[in-house]
Amino acid sequence: MPQKVIAGQIVEVDAEGYLSRPEQWNRALAEALAGVLNLQLTDAHWKVIEFLQRDYRERGAVPGMRRLNKVGGFATKDLYALFPDGPIKKAALIAGLPKPASCV
Amino acid sequence: MKNLLILGAGTAGTIMAHKLRHRLPAGSWRVRVVDEAAEHFYQPGFLFLPFGLYTERDVVRPKRRLLPRGVEFVQAAVDRIEPERHRVRLADGVELPYDVLIIATGTTPVPGQVEGMVDGDWRRRVHEFYTYEGAQALREALRDWRGGRLVVHVSEMPIKCPVAPLEFAFLADWWLTERGLRDRTELVYVTPLPGAFTKPIASQVLSGLLERKRIGVIPDFAVARVDNDRHALVSWDERQVPYDLLVTVPPNLGAEMIERSGLGDEMNYVPTDRHTLQARGHENIFVIGDATDVPTSKAGSVAHFEAEVLTENVLAQVRGQPPPARFDGHANCFIESGFGKGFLLDFNYRLEPVPGRFPFPRLGPLALLGESRLNHWGKLAFKWIYWHWLLRGRPIPFVDHQMSLAGKQIPEGALKAGAFG
Numbered sequence: 210m211p212q213k214v215i216a217g218q219i220v221e222v223d224a225e226g227y228l229s230r231p232e233q234w235n236r237a238l239a240e241a242l243a244g245v246l247n248l249q250l251t252d253a254h255w256k257v258i259e260f261l262q263r264d265y266r267e268r269g270a271v272p273g274m275r276r277l278n279k280v281g282g283f284a285t286k287d288l289y290a291l292f293p294d295g296p297i298k299k300a301a302l303i304a305g306l307p308k309p310a311s312c313v
Numbered sequence: 314m315k316n317l318l319i320l321g322a323g324t325a326g327t328i329m330a331h332k333l334r335h336r337l338p339a340g341s342w343r344v345r346v347v348d349e350a351a352e353h354f355y356q357p358g359f360l361f362l363p364f365g366l367y368t369e370r371d372v373v374r375p376k377r378r379l380l381p382r383g384v385e386f387v388q389a390a391v392d393r394i395e396p397e398r399h400r401v402r403l404a405d406g407v408e409l410p411y412d413v414l415i416i417a418t419g420t421t422p423v424p425g426q427v428e429g430m431v432d433g434d435w436r437r438r439v440h441e442f443y444t445y446e447g448a449q450a451l452r453e454a455l456r457d458w459r460g461g462r463l464v465v466h467v468s469e470m471p472i473k474c475p476v477a478p479l480e481f482a483f484l485a486d487w488w489l490t491e492r493g494l495r496d497r498t499e500l501v502y503v504t505p506l507p508g509a510f511t512k513p514i515a516s517q518v519l520s521g522l523l524e525r526k527r528i529g530v531i532p533d534f535a536v537a538r539v540d541n542d543r544h545a546l547v548s549w550d551e552r553q554v555p556y557d558l559l560v561t562v563p564p565n566l567g568a569e570m571i572e573r574s575g576l577g578d579e580m581n582y583v584p585t586d587r588h589t590l591q592a593r594g595h596e597n598i599f600v601i602g603d604a605t606d607v608p609t610s611k612a613g614s615v616a617h618f619e620a621e622v623l624t625e626n627v628l629a630q631v632r633g634q635p636p637p638a639r640f641d642g643h644a645n646c647f648i649e650s651g652f653g654k655g656f657l658l659d660f661n662y663r664l665e666p667v668p669g670r671f672p673f674p675r676l677g678p679l680a681l682l683g684e685s686r687l688n689h690w691g692k693l694a695f696k697w698i699y700w701h702w703l704l705r706g707r708p709i710p711f712v713d714h715q716m717s718l719a720g721k722q723i724p725e726g727a728l729k730a731g732a733f734g
Contacts (some may be wrong), residue, residue: 279579310511
């Protein structure tokens with residue numbers, strides 16, 4: 210597993226920069242991961258990140274857009290404004306979760 | 314007399330009827346299966362219908378004939394489940410009591426969930442192959458195809474049989490080549506996910522496959538609407554993908570009856586314990602197949618493996634014991650890749666698809682995550698196995714419900730520990 214120093218911390222990441230060990234995640238790391246994506250985290254970003262983490266703990270999968278809309282209460286437009294070009298994959302990366310995926 | 318009630322006579326419900334009828338004493342247990350539809354479809358065959366490789370005879374059988382003796386088939390729509398009263402109310406008002414309930418009501422494509430999807434272009438330029446009617450209509454559309462832009466599209470996840478749209482693109486590439494239309498057709502694959510292949514090992518092993526087949530990929534596309542005037546998909550971030558023929562996978566939702574019963578999540582899937590397959594919060598309700606929310610593929614192989622676990626857990630429940638068996642998320646899927654070849658995937662909650670041999674280490678004869686002719690023949694042979702073996706609840710020789718690690722090449726760190734295993 211490749212290692213990387215992010216926010217002064219040695220973490221394990223996969224080829225695309227997603228954390229391999231979710232237990233290494235913390236808020237400072239999230240800020241740094243967001244910085245790499247040219248994002249400055251606001252309260253609105255944090256609400257999305259925390260929802261993803263909570264939902265992943267409960268269900269074992271990164272939620273899709275419909276679940277973010279209906280259960281999380283986030284509108285798709287707003288998610289694109291917060292995390293341009295792919296809100297779920299970017300928010301998942303910052304949240305220390307795996308990339309949203311299919312079976313293969 | 315006690316009552317076992319199974320809702321749904323698809324793959325999962327039919328298998329459970331066979332397994333439990335054999336194991337529950339006929340003198341003390343009545344087994345009933347409720348389903349609105351009279352016909353059972355071999356759904357993997359829908360992929361082959363549009364290309365004329367299969368016909369009606371391959372994919373349709375009467376449901377009643379597929380159920381074992383001693384099981385009553387109730388052809389009726391379900392109004393709702395009343396968990397507090399341990400009974401199911403049918404649309405015609407009849408009430409069916411249960412001691413144990415198995416929900417096997419599957420998932421259904423709902424194209425009306427995308428704005429514009431069922432407007433003017435529907436079944437003309439916009440098609441799907443997840444229903445019998447849809448696959449037949451698409452066959453007609455392909456018959457008239459003379460070239461242009463063919464777009465294969467996934468609306469949102471999760472969908473039933475997640476690899477089917479990729480298989481459709483591969484088969485279209487082959488079929489167009491055979492017909493001399495490939496050079497006149499631009500093939501595009503549009504997905505809401507970050508790529509056509511999303512798992513790290515598969516992405517690495519299969520990288521270049523789509524380029525070699527000249528299939529363009531448009532990732533991260535969250536569809537907002539279908540513009541019927543411009544014949545284009547439009548995303549929430551206002552990107553447009555024009556089509557001459559659109560083959561879409563509409564959003565998939567669980568049964569509406571689940572919502573009416575107050576038992577579903579936002580997609581009408583039933584929150585289910587991923588190991589015991591018990592509905593959360595309801596001891597005598599079990600869920601199997603596409604109707605659950607467990608984090609594995611919605612596929613017939615999953616229902617088949619779950620059935621082994623569910624049989625043991627239902628029998629324990631009947632004896633008043635806690636559920637002893639644990640489902641590991643095992644799925645096993647053939648992927649048609651065109652030109653008489655195919656891939657095979659074998660994976661579970663803890664391990665993504667990896668290369669290797671299956672079912673026997675070294676000997677195979679099937680190749681995991683590798684392209685081979687034998688994998689293609691395996692997929693074709695599976696139709697016979699499905700109708701004559703799998704639906705009757707018989708185990709597949711040498712393939713256990715628990716995924717085997719033997720024969721798999723597992724990179725360091727790929728096998729996930731603990732939490733969901």
